[in-house]
Amino acid sequence: MMIVRLALQSLLNRWVTAVLTVLAIAMSVMLLLGVEKVRTGARESFADTISGTDLIVGARSGSLNLLLYSVFRIGNATNNVTWKSYQDIASMPEVAWIVPLSLGDSHHGFRVLGTNADYFTHYKFRHGQSMSFASGGPFKDLFDAVIGSDVAQQLGYKVGDKIIVAHGVGSISFVEHADKPFRVAGILAKTGTPIDRTVHVSLEAIEAIHIDWQNGAPVPGESVSADQVRKMDLTPRAITAAMVGLKSKLATFKVQRRINDYQEEPLSAIMPGVALQELWGLVGTAETALSVVSAMVVATALLGMVTMILTTLNERRREMAILRSVGATPATVLGLLAAEGGLLTLAGVVVGTVGLYAGLWLAQPYIDRTYGLSLAIDPLRPDEWVKLASIVGAGFLAGLLPALRAYRLSLADGMMVRI
């Protein structure tokens, strides 16, 4: 097409400004698509963290709070669940399995989770995938620990190493359970979930390391050695939360209601999938704000392009005049400038999209490793194609603005050379 070729040639003549404009549009397109990718990636990472668990039981609190501290290790429990209540729930006829979770201690900033060996078989992530051991196996001895892959990597642990658990959850702790060190019994394979950042020990071990403690500190002169503690009754008094699997999904709501109405202790039973949806409802507003901001950036880039074309218009009066002299109608001039806007935007969109995928491809392993966020490199979705097409359309329309001005100018001062 004649007009497109002319527009291209004219742009080549001003390639520095043209390239900058294309880059500005490309960046804005990358941002627009990138925000969407991160949003869906974050959602999937969260949703992939827990699967196959029907209910999570904890002390009475909001469902989000319970979900966040029990599964994502974010925040803290409002209260504990007594061992008696745990056993009551475990003995309900509908319950197929129940896994206790006990939080509160840490190791170099990584959370220590007290649980039992069932945890490794029943906890599922990413559409029902089970955990697997990169080396070693589940705990056999009282003072055995199983660590997530990030813990092993960042602290350089291997099976057989001795570790000391600190009291509390700060990354620097002043009170340590130094008298009862743990042995690394197993290292879990990478899961991309908070498990990677967790040190797992048995519930009994949690009880054992606190047995000679009172009011959150060791009692002087009353220490119980690691060997003595093995002979003591280590039945836990309380746990933080429990994951429950049911024999039939049909019983979910019934069991949930029964736990919520449990008379002896105020408990909350939540459905993890439902609580996650609630979370999306909350963060949805922030996500919308992000999309709006990225759309504004696109608008700004287009505005920059219009400014660029408009400012060069004056210098290009000669160009227009020559075009008119060789028989171009004012309509051709109009088409030429509109095509210029469209072309610049199209180039920006293409460069931006290619740039985004190249960036994703390069940064994906790093993002997965550092943030546990697996960003999918999917082809563009239909709604993204629509977005991109409408940006090109908007660019073409924005090009009409200087085009109309040029159209009017070319009618007015056509061949006339002002002195």
Place this chain on the structure above:
Amino acid sequence: MNTKTVIASLAILAAFPALAEQAEHRHLGPHVHGQGTLDIAIEGKKIEMELVSPGMDIVGFEHVATTDDQKAAVEKAKGKLADVLNVFQLPAAAKCKTETANVESRKETHQPGEKDDDDDKPGEPQHSEFHATYTITCEAPENITGMKTAYFSDFAGGQLLNVNVTTSKGQTQAQMTREKPTLDLTGVM
């Protein structure tokens, strides 16, 4: 501290466990006019649903029905709610049929399964709820892609239904509203 005070405080302390034993268990669920809850559990060919809606949404009042008109309104509403596949329409291709449908209207303070006593004073203001449980079987459950509801056209007071879903594929939560009386189940089926 003299002996008298010690004895007095001991007496008070001793009295506390007794008080605790006598204390009734107080517990009340949320009750928001305009909002009902629909729980759906699907496994294999079986679907179990439970609907809890404030009386305000269904019949426009929450006291015990006294006039003939009010009694008729409650009965009519119960009849409509019992026809579950009309209130909550599943795709025809799923070939579903109702096994059981149980609708009751009860005072909110009642525990599930507790028998409704009829000694409520007529006309006394209180919160009451409609409670419906359904069992449905579907020959082709794989065709259940979603649900359409006539709940909002049937009951003028209903504004929102919070829907909780659990299936063997996963769990989700969604809202059905007067403006959007549909539910998408493709993600969990």
